[in-house]
Amino acid sequence: MKIEIPIPKKVSTNVGIRQHWRKRKEQVDLYNNYLLPEKNKHKLKDFPVEITYIFRFKKNWLDCSNCTYMAKLIEDALIGIGLLPDDNPEYVAGQHIYSTKGDEDMVEIHIN
Numbered sequence: 001m002k003i004e005i006p007i008p009k010k011v012s013t014n015v016g017i018r019q020h021w022r023k024r025k026e027q028v029d030l031y032n033n034y035l036l037p038e039k040n041k042h043k044l045k046d047f048p049v050e051i052t053y054i055f056r057f058k059k060n061w062l063d064c065s066n067c068t069y070m071a072k073l074i075e076d077a078l079i080g081i082g083l084l085p086d087d088n089p090e091y092v093a094g095q096h097i098y099s100t101k102g103d104e105d106m107v108e109i110h111i112n
Contacts, residue, residue: 005034014066
Protein backbone atom coordinates (compact mmCIF):
# COMPACT_ATOMS: atom_id res chain seq x y z
CA MET A 1 0.00 0.00 0.00
CA LYS A 2 1.28 3.46 -0.89
CA ILE A 3 0.12 6.82 0.46
CA GLU A 4 1.56 10.19 -0.53
CA ILE A 5 0.88 13.43 1.34
CA PRO A 6 2.49 16.84 1.51
CA ILE A 7 4.51 17.33 4.66
CA PRO A 8 2.07 19.39 6.75
CA LYS A 9 4.88 20.96 8.77
CA LYS A 10 8.58 20.15 8.66
CA VAL A 11 9.51 19.37 12.27
CA SER A 12 12.88 17.99 13.26
CA THR A 13 13.26 15.46 16.04
CA ASN A 14 15.66 17.96 17.61
CA VAL A 15 12.77 20.39 18.14
CA GLY A 16 9.68 18.17 18.31
CA ILE A 17 10.46 16.21 21.43
CA ARG A 18 11.35 19.28 23.49
CA GLN A 19 8.16 21.19 22.84
CA HIS A 20 5.34 21.88 25.23
CA TRP A 21 2.60 19.22 25.04
CA ARG A 22 0.09 21.71 23.57
CA LYS A 23 2.41 22.43 20.66
CA ARG A 24 2.93 18.69 20.10
CA LYS A 25 -0.88 18.21 20.20
CA GLU A 26 -1.27 20.83 17.47
CA GLN A 27 1.21 18.90 15.32
CA VAL A 28 -0.56 15.59 15.98
CA ASP A 29 -3.86 17.12 14.91
CA LEU A 30 -2.27 18.69 11.82
CA TYR A 31 -0.84 15.36 10.63
CA ASN A 32 -4.14 13.59 11.42
CA ASN A 33 -5.99 16.08 9.21
CA TYR A 34 -3.62 15.45 6.30
CA LEU A 35 -4.18 11.69 6.51
CA LEU A 36 -7.95 11.91 7.05
CA PRO A 37 -8.71 11.67 3.29
CA GLU A 38 -7.08 8.21 3.33
CA LYS A 39 -9.58 6.93 5.90
CA ASN A 40 -11.54 3.94 4.59
CA LYS A 41 -9.52 3.87 1.34
CA HIS A 42 -7.24 1.08 2.53
CA LYS A 43 -7.63 -2.06 4.61
CA LEU A 44 -4.82 -3.97 6.25
CA LYS A 45 -5.38 -7.59 7.13
CA ASP A 46 -1.96 -9.09 7.77
CA PHE A 47 0.02 -7.91 10.75
CA PRO A 48 2.66 -7.03 11.71
CA VAL A 49 3.53 -4.58 8.93
CA GLU A 50 6.67 -2.70 8.02
CA ILE A 51 6.36 0.98 7.22
CA THR A 52 8.73 2.85 4.92
CA TYR A 53 8.76 6.63 4.96
CA ILE A 54 10.45 8.48 2.10
CA PHE A 55 10.68 12.14 3.02
CA ARG A 56 11.34 14.49 0.11
CA PHE A 57 12.40 18.08 0.68
CA LYS A 58 12.55 20.94 -1.78
CA LYS A 59 15.26 22.69 0.24
CA ASN A 60 16.89 22.41 3.65
CA TRP A 61 16.37 18.66 3.81
CA LEU A 62 16.59 16.90 7.13
CA ASP A 63 18.77 13.89 7.79
CA CYS A 64 16.99 10.58 8.35
CA SER A 65 17.16 10.56 12.12
CA ASN A 66 15.69 14.06 12.27
CA CYS A 67 12.64 12.77 10.35
CA THR A 68 11.73 10.29 13.10
CA TYR A 69 9.42 12.73 14.91
CA MET A 70 7.41 13.29 11.72
CA ALA A 71 7.33 9.51 11.16
CA LYS A 72 5.88 9.11 14.66
CA LEU A 73 3.26 11.78 13.94
CA ILE A 74 2.30 9.91 10.76
CA GLU A 75 2.21 6.54 12.52
CA ASP A 76 -0.09 7.98 15.20
CA ALA A 77 -2.27 9.49 12.46
CA LEU A 78 -2.52 6.07 10.78
CA ILE A 79 -3.92 4.79 14.07
CA GLY A 80 -6.17 7.84 14.32
CA ILE A 81 -7.79 7.14 10.94
CA GLY A 82 -8.21 3.45 11.79
CA LEU A 83 -5.69 2.03 9.33
CA LEU A 84 -3.52 0.62 12.13
CA PRO A 85 -5.09 -0.75 15.33
CA ASP A 86 -1.98 0.22 17.34
CA ASP A 87 1.73 0.85 16.87
CA ASN A 88 3.03 -1.82 19.21
CA PRO A 89 5.21 -4.66 17.81
CA GLU A 90 2.15 -6.86 17.30
CA TYR A 91 1.07 -4.49 14.51
CA VAL A 92 4.24 -2.65 13.41
CA ALA A 93 7.35 -4.79 13.12
CA GLY A 94 9.66 -2.07 11.86
CA GLN A 95 10.19 1.20 10.10
CA HIS A 96 12.53 2.44 7.42
CA ILE A 97 13.13 6.16 7.02
CA TYR A 98 14.71 7.81 4.01
CA SER A 99 15.38 11.48 3.33
CA THR A 100 16.15 12.97 -0.06
CA LYS A 101 15.76 16.04 -2.25
CA GLY A 102 12.49 16.47 -4.11
CA ASP A 103 10.38 18.92 -6.08
CA GLU A 104 8.25 19.62 -3.02
CA ASP A 105 8.08 18.81 0.68
CA MET A 106 6.19 15.51 0.76
CA VAL A 107 6.30 12.06 2.25
CA GLU A 108 5.68 8.75 0.53
CA ILE A 109 4.45 6.06 2.92
CA HIS A 110 4.68 2.38 2.02
CA ILE A 111 3.01 -0.17 4.28
CA ASN A 112 3.90 -3.83 3.65
